[in-house]
Amino acid sequence: MATGDKFFCDSEGYYHYCGRADDMLKVAGMWVSPMEVENALLGHPYIAEAAVVGATDERGLSYSVAHVVLRGNAQGSEKLAAEICEHVKARLVSYKVPREVRFCAELPKTVTGKIQRFKLRGA
Numbered sequence: 001m002a003t004g005d006k007f008f009c010d011s012e013g014y015y016h017y018c019g020r021a022d023d024m025l026k027v028a029g030m031w032v033s034p035m036e037v038e039n040a041l042l043g044h045p046y047i048a049e050a051a052v053v054g055a056t057d058e059r060g061l062s063y064s065v066a067h068v069v070l071r072g073n074a075q076g077s078e079k080l081a082a083e084i085c086e087h088v089k090a091r092l093v094s095y096k097v098p099r100e101v102r103f104c105a106e107l108p109k110t111v112t113g114k115i116q117r118f119k120l121r122g123a
């Protein structure tokens with residue numbers, strides 16, 4: 001049965017959910033789970049919500065973009081974006097760090113609360 005979900009088995013035989021196959025990103029020739037990056041982003045004290053999607057640069061290379069909603073009165077800035085990237089870099093390997101951080105008032109969601117990633121890809 002094919003569900004479209006991606007898992008990996010660690011060295012101890014435990015399976016870990018990576019997300020949907022159609023949400024996975026290939027960055028620098030390596031697969032990146034948006035969920036893994038989002039979990040790292042959510043560990044930052046100013047981030048309330050996060051969604052990671054792929055984008056393509058002018059050379060046709062893929063990279064990740066983090067869309068974040070800030071907590072309380074926090075204001076988005078280049079300095080905060082750099083701080084957020086450093087936060088992720090301290091937790092994940094370098095190719096998983098988003099190249100770009102975009103600040104949003106809210107993330108687009110369905111009536112059931114699921115993030116509409118296709119809307120972020122076009123943003």
